[in-house]
Amino acid sequence: MRNIYFFTILFFCISPLFAKQIEVCSTCDIKTIKEAILIAEDGDEIIIKRGVYKEHGVILINKSVKIKGIGMPIIDGEFKETILKIKADNFSIEGLKIINVGQSYTKDFAAILVSKSRNFTIKNNILEDVFFGILIEKSHYGTIENNDVSSHAKDQASSGNGIHLWHCSNMQASRNTIHGVRDGIYFEFVKKSKIFDNNSYDNLRYGLHFMFSNENEYFDNVFTNNGAGVAVMFSKFIKMRNNIFTKNWGSASYGLLLKEIYDAEIENNTFEQNTIGISVDGSTRINYKKNTFSRNGWAIKIVGACYENDFAQNSFLNNALDLSYNSKINSNKFDNNYWSDYTGYDLDKNGIGDVPYRPVKLFSYIVHNTPEAIILLRSLFVDIINFSEKVSPVFTPDNLVDNSPLMKNTND
Amino acid sequence: MFKILKYSFYDLMRSRWSYVYFLFYLALGFVLLFLNNDINKAIITLMNIIIVLTPLIGTIFGVMYYYNSKEFTELLLAQPIKRSTIFMGQYLGISISLTLSLALGLGIPFLLYGLFRSTAIFDFGLLLVVGSFLNFIFVALAFNIALSNENKIKGFGYAILMWLFLAVIYDGIFLISLLVFNEYPLDKFSLIATMFNPIDLSRILILLKLDISALLGYTGAIFKKFFGTNLGMIISFVVLFLWVLFPVWRMNIKLRRKDF
Numbered sequence: 001m002r003n004i005y006f007f008t009i010l011f012f013c014i015s016p017l018f019a020k021q022i023e024v025c026s027t028c029d030i031k032t033i034k035e036a037i038l039i040a041e042d043g044d045e046i047i048i049k050r051g052v053y054k055e056h057g058v059i060l061i062n063k064s065v066k067i068k069g070i071g072m073p074i075i076d077g078e079f080k081e082t083i084l085k086i087k088a089d090n091f092s093i094e095g096l097k098i099i100n101v102g103q104s105y106t107k108d109f110a111a112i113l114v115s116k117s118r119n120f121t122i123k124n125n126i127l128e129d130v131f132f133g134i135l136i137e138k139s140h141y142g143t144i145e146n147n148d149v150s151s152h153a154k155d156q157a158s159s160g161n162g163i164h165l166w167h168c169s170n171m172q173a174s175r176n177t178i179h180g181v182r183d184g185i186y187f188e189f190v191k192k193s194k195i196f197d198n199n200s201y202d203n204l205r206y207g208l209h210f211m212f213s214n215e216n217e218y219f220d221n222v223f224t225n226n227g228a229g230v231a232v233m234f235s236k237f238i239k240m241r242n243n244i245f246t247k248n249w250g251s252a253s254y255g256l257l258l259k260e261i262y263d264a265e266i267e268n269n270t271f272e273q274n275t276i277g278i279s280v281d282g283s284t285r286i287n288y289k290k291n292t293f294s295r296n297g298w299a300i301k302i303v304g305a306c307y308e309n310d311f312a313q314n315s316f317l318n319n320a321l322d323l324s325y326n327s328k329i330n331s332n333k334f335d336n337n338y339w340s341d342y343t344g345y346d347l348d349k350n351g352i353g354d355v356p357y358r359p360v361k362l363f364s365y366i367v368h369n370t371p372e373a374i375i376l377l378r379s380l381f382v383d384i385i386n387f388s389e390k391v392s393p394v395f396t397p398d399n400l401v402d403n404s405p406l407m408k409n410t411n412d
Numbered sequence: 413m414f415k416i417l418k419y420s421f422y423d424l425m426r427s428r429w430s431y432v433y434f435l436f437y438l439a440l441g442f443v444l445l446f447l448n449n450d451i452n453k454a455i456i457t458l459m460n461i462i463i464v465l466t467p468l469i470g471t472i473f474g475v476m477y478y479y480n481s482k483e484f485t486e487l488l489l490a491q492p493i494k495r496s497t498i499f500m501g502q503y504l505g506i507s508i509s510l511t512l513s514l515a516l517g518l519g520i521p522f523l524l525y526g527l528f529r530s531t532a533i534f535d536f537g538l539l540l541v542v543g544s545f546l547n548f549i550f551v552a553l554a555f556n557i558a559l560s561n562e563n564k565i566k567g568f569g570y571a572i573l574m575w576l577f578l579a580v581i582y583d584g585i586f587l588i589s590l591l592v593f594n595e596y597p598l599d600k601f602s603l604i605a606t607m608f609n610p611i612d613l614s615r616i617l618i619l620l621k622l623d624i625s626a627l628l629g630y631t632g633a634i635f636k637k638f639f640g641t642n643l644g645m646i647i648s649f650v651v652l653f654l655w656v657l658f659p660v661w662r663m664n665i666k667l668r669r670k671d672f
Contacts, residue, residue: 318453366587369594372598373587373590373591378463379583379615380463380464380579380583381581382583382587384580
C-alpha cells in the first residue's frame with residue numbers, strides 16, 4: 001500500500017513534466033495490468049514483462065498510455081468476456097499475446113475493443129482463440145499493424161471477425177495475418193482507409209468484407225482458401241490493386257464478389273483456381289485492368305444490372321469458362337484482353353488479333369439458364385456446339401466481343 | 413482359351429496397326445508434355461482425347477478384327493473347342509493389346525517427364541484405368557455388332573453409329589432434355605442419365621478427380637456428394653464393370669445360337 005501511495009504522490013509531482021514507466025510482472029510491485037492502468041497518467045508507458053496474466057475486462061479510459069509487452073506476455077481471458085476495452089486518444093498496444101476470448105451470441109466480445117478513439121497504434125500482437133480479434137468502433141486515424149489473429153471458428157453464428165471496423169475513418173490495417181475466424185477483415189461504414197500486405201486465409205466466410213464503406217483502398221493482400229474470398233458490397237470509390245485471390249474453391253465460392261459497387265478500380269490482381277474469379281452483381285463504372293485470371297471455373301460471372309464496366313488488358317488463362325453473362329450488353333466493354341482460347345491470327349503483326357473474340361460461349365449461355373447442364377462440360381457434343389456458335393452466333397449476345405484481342409499474354 | 417488369347421495377342425502385336433496406335437499415343441504424350449511442362453495440365457488435355465478416341469479406336473479395331481479373322485475363326489470352329497473359348501480368347505486378345513498400347517504409349521513419356529515426382533500420379537492412374545475400361549467396353553460392343561451382322565459394310569456402319577451415338581448424340585439428347593424439363597428437379601435424372609453412357613460416366617469420373625469438381629458442386633451438390641465420395645467412386649466403377657460384363661454376356665448368348 002505504501003508503495004502505491006508513494007507512486008501516486010510521485011506521479012502527481014512528476015507526471016505533468018515527465019512520462020514515466022510502470023512495470024508489471026509477477027515479482028514487481030504492480031502485479032496486474034488493471035492496477036497499472038489505474039495509476040497510469042497521460043503519456044505513461046506500461047511495460048508488461050513476460051508471464052501469464054489471467055485478466056479480462058481491463059478498461060482504459062481517457063488516458064494516453066503506451067502498453068508494451070516484453071517477451072510476449074500472455075493475457076489469458078479464460079473465455080469470459082472482452083479482454084481489453086479502450087476509449088482514449090494517442091495510445092498504443094504492442095507486443096502482447098492475448099488469448100481465449102469468451103463466446104457469445106448476444107455480445108461482441110473481443111480481444112481488443114477500441115471505441116471513440118483517435119491516433120492509436122495496435123501492433124506486433126498475437127491474438128489466439130478469439131471471438132472478435134480487434135474490434136474498433138467510431139474511431140479515427142488508427143493503425144493496426146503486424147498482428148497475428150487466429151481462432152478455431154466452427155460455424156458462422158458462433159464466431160466473430162478477425163479485425164472488425166465499424167464507423168471509422170482514416171484507418172490503416174497492414175501486414176496482419178488472419179486465419180480461422182469468420183471474416184478476416186470486416187469494414188462496415190468505414191471511410192478513407194487502407195488495407196495492405198495482409199494475409200487472410202482459411203476463414204469461414206470472407207477473407208475481407210466491405211459493407212457501406214466508401215473511398216477505401218486495398219492492395220498487396222493475399223486471400224487464400226476462404227469460404228468465399230472477398231466480398232465488396234454497397235460501397236463506392238474502392239481501389240483494389242495487386243491482390244492475390246487463390247483457391248477459394250467450393251460449391252458457392254468466388255475470389256471476389258462485387259455487389260452494388262460504383263466507380264471502383266480493380267487493377268493488377270491475380271485470380272487463380274477459384275470456382276468463380278469475380279462475381280459481379282449490380283455494379284457500375286468499374287475498370288478492370290491488367291488482372292490475371294487463371295484456372296478458375298468461371299473467370300467472370302456477370303449476374304445483372306451492370307453498366308459501363310470496362311475490361312481492358314486482362315489475361316484469361318485456361319479457365320473452364322471465361323465469361324458468363326445473362327443480360328444485354330449494357331455498354332460494358334471488353335478490349336485488348338488476352339484470351340488463351342483465342343484462335344484468331346495476326347497478319348499485320350501488330351500484336352492484336354485480326355478477328356474479334358467472343359468470350360461468351362454457347363455452353364456458358366446454356367449453363368447460365370440450366371445450371372445442371374454443367375455436367376456436360378468437356379463433352380465432345382459441347383465442343384461441337386461451341387464451335388458452330390462461334391462460326392455463326394445465334395444465341396449469345398452478338399455485340400459482346402473483344403474487337404482487339406491480344407496475341408500474347410502481357411501480364412506476368 | 414489362353415492359347416487362343418495368346419495367338420490373337422501375338423497376331424495383333426505383329427500387326428502394323430498396334431504399332432501405329434502405340435506410336436500415336438507415344439507422340440501425343442511427348443508433344444503434350446513438350447508444349448507445356450505441367451503434368452497436371454497435360455492430363456486435362458489428355459482426358460479430352462482419351463474420352464473420344466479410345467472408344468472410337470476400340471470400336472473400329474473390334475469390328476475390323478472380327479471380319480478379317482472370320483475365315484480363321486471358322487477353321488477353329490471346326491475343331492473340338494468351345495465357341496465361347498474361341499471368341500473370349502479373341503476378345504481378350506484385342507482388348508489387352510489395345511490397353512497395352514495405351515498404357516505404354518502414354519506411360520513412357522509421362523514417366524520420362526517425372527510422373528513419380530508429381531502429385532498427379534493418381535489422376536494419371538485413374539485416366540489409364542478409365543481408358544482401359546473404355547477399351548474393354550467398346551471392343552465388346554463392337555464384337556456384338558459384328559456377330560449380329562454378316563454384312564461387313566452394315567457392321568461397320570452400325571459400329572460407327574454406335575460410337576457416334578454414345579460420344580455425341582447421347583449428350584445432345586441429354587442436353588435438350590435438360591433444357592426442355594428445366595422446370596423440374598433434374599439432379600437425380602442427370603445422375604442416372606450419365607450412368608447409361610460409359611463415355612459420360614468416365615468423363616465425369618475424371619472431371620471430379622481433376623480440379624473441376626467445385627463447378628459441378630455449384631449447381632448440384634448431389635453430383636459431388638455422389639461421385640466425390642468413395643462409395644460414389646465404387647459405384648461408378650461397378651457400373652463401368654457392368655458395362656463390360658453385359659456385352660460380353662450377350663456375346664456369349666449370341667454365339668450359342670449363331671449359325672456360322
